[in-house]
Amino acid sequence: MDQAEQLRKLVKQQNSSQKKNIARVITVTSGKGGVGKSSISVNLAIGLARAGKRVIVMDVDFGLANIEVMLGIRPEYNLADMMFRGKTLREVITKGPEGIGFISGGSGIHELTKLTREQIVNLTMRLVELDELADVIIIDTGAGIADAVLEFVAASTEVLLVATPEPTSITDAYALLKTLNRKSEFSTENTSIKMIANRVTSENEGRELFEKINVVVAKFLDFHLEYLGNIPQDEQVSKAIIRQKPIILSAPNSEAGKAIHELAEKLGGICVPVADEKKGIAQLFANLIKTTYKQKRKG
Numbered sequence: 001m002d003q004a005e006q007l008r009k010l011v012k013q014q015n016s017s018q019k020k021n022i023a024r025v026i027t028v029t030s031g032k033g034g035v036g037k038s039s040i041s042v043n044l045a046i047g048l049a050r051a052g053k054r055v056i057v058m059d060v061d062f063g064l065a066n067i068e069v070m071l072g073i074r075p076e077y078n079l080a081d082m083m084f085r086g087k088t089l090r091e092v093i094t095k096g097p098e099g100i101g102f103i104s105g106g107s108g109i110h111e112l113t114k115l116t117r118e119q120i121v122n123l124t125m126r127l128v129e130l131d132e133l134a135d136v137i138i139i140d141t142g143a144g145i146a147d148a149v150l151e152f153v154a155a156s157t158e159v160l161l162v163a164t165p166e167p168t169s170i171t172d173a174y175a176l177l178k179t180l181n182r183k184s185e186f187s188t189e190n191t192s193i194k195m196i197a198n199r200v201t202s203e204n205e206g207r208e209l210f211e212k213i214n215v216v217v218a219k220f221l222d223f224h225l226e227y228l229g230n231i232p233q234d235e236q237v238s239k240a241i242i243r244q245k246p247i248i249l250s251a252p253n254s255e256a257g258k259a260i261h262e263l264a265e266k267l268g269g270i271c272v273p274v275a276d277e278k279k280g281i282a283q284l285f286a287n288l289i290k291t292t293y294k295q296k297r298k299g
């Protein structure tokens with residue numbers, strides 16, 4: 001049995017040892033940058049928290065400290081501090097509005113291949129703990145075809161694809177799906193991909209955007225894309241970011257504020273069946289580590 005398999009077995013044992021809670025993990029991604037992923041991640045998190053869920057947002061979009069700015073918080077430690085510098089899970093979770101938790105990935109995701117065996121086991125145990133602490137974990141990824149992003153998406157069971165009506169956003173969204181479809185780690189049966197049309201001027205435009213992408217997906221790729229809904233173009237979104245107070249709190253009655261609230265309700269009401277061996281954040285990382293190790297051996 002190789003290391004990755006041992007790891008997955010460990011997670012499985014931990015998860016089934018007592019009837020443990022395993023978080024629902026939602027990965028937010030897009031083909032193109034700047035389409036609203038971070039804003040949507042944060043607002044959906046708050047919307048779900050208001051509906052009584054324990055929510056954690058994890059930022060794995062290295063470099064841009066987007067979410068921290070949007071929430072007006074400064075986390076003291078990040079995932080890499082937990083992986084390499086002995087910080088506990090609680091130390092890397094920063095409290096945000098409405099009781100949501102926030103974890104900054106830092107350089108952690110890039111450094112997964114640098115982990116020693118002992119560090120991998122340690123990280124996995126911490127993530128099993130995280131699965132217990134949260135009902136929903138929202139992962140905000142970077143945009144595009146970057147390998148680290150694709151691997152994250154391929155290891156996920158529930159994906160939210162954000163697209164806007166700009167032509168480049170459409171082609172980049174399709175390019176992302178196409179590359180994903182080619183990944184051996186990606187399994188169509190085990191992944192639910194839902195699209196959000198952001199910055200639209202009408203409900204119709206949102207639907208049309210979805211149809212444009214979906215028609216190519218249905219023709220050339222072997223998976224099913226679902227439409228979650230739209231968020232209108234609304235200057236309140238940018239204002240909320242400048243104010244460092246998410247729109248769902250600062251302008252709940254704005255067009256975008258209402259739309260995001262509805263999307264959170266819709267998302268909260270959906271139950272996505274997930275195979276036991278793919279459930280939760282610990283399992284997702286176990287799958288990621290498996291992929292990165294495979295690549296390391298190959299390279």
Ligand SMILES: Nc1ncnc2c1ncn2[C@@H]1O[C@H](COP(=O)(O)OP(=O)(O)O)[C@@H](O)[C@H]1O
Pocket residue numbers: 030032033034035036037038039040066198199200231232233234235236237238241256
């Ligand atoms: N519905 C919207 N209406 C108006 N502006 C928006 C909307 N959604 C996003 N934006 C703008 O797009 C910018 C990028 O959003 P962000 O969430 O940082 O995108 P990403 O995380 O995909 O890079 C924000 O600064 C905001 O001004």
Ligand SMILES: [Mg+2]
Pocket residue numbers: 037038039061064066140141
């Ligand atoms: Mg972002």
